[in-house]
Amino acid sequence: DSGVTQTPKHLITATGQRVTLRCSPRSGDLSVYWYQQSLDQGLQFLIQYYNGEERAKGNILERFSAQQFPDLHSELNLSSLELGDSALYFCASSAYGTVLTDTQYFGPGTRLTVL
């Protein structure tokens, strides 16, 4: 158990809908990362938050957004869903996210199926 929790574990929804994925980092970790794992794209970095502020962006679509709250949990919002958004979404946390020695610990993931 990495100490990173994600809810829900599974999510099934229809095209055009909007969903919210939730992540709680390990106790004391300030940084949260979101990654998407799909069959055709592999594991891709979406976005990073550090202590409530957006720190880095990867291949995140404009239809997707995220935020990190004062209690450091994070939510990833996916809207206008398309079939191609079906994937496993991982959250990872690290102590800082700004230093060389930081290590990322991953949650169990949320499997999103768009029908």
Added chain:
Amino acid sequence: GEDVEQSLFLSVREGDSSVINCTYTDSSSTYLYWYKQEPGAGLQLLTYIFSNMDMKQDQRLTVLLNKKDKHLSLRIADTQTGDSAIYFCAESMRTGRRALTFGSGTRLQVQP
């Protein structure tokens, strides 16, 4: 640019050693990581190596880094059926963002 490549599949017999290879292209990499993903599970951090090291050993795991060829390998000694999983190599950058760039993963199948 960032690019991490791995072979897709490796099959070994129980008790043998497994060697999973990875190549990376970004010369500014700092830490290189190995993660393990079992079916239906998240990514478990196995080990990591700093790019100024050549080797790191941790129990049954040995990581070798050839900086000249930008080649990273993970050796698992005395491979067990419980080691069957997908193994991902990942790198983080020396400067800028700390997000990881992953390879496509190597599926390790251990036959009894």
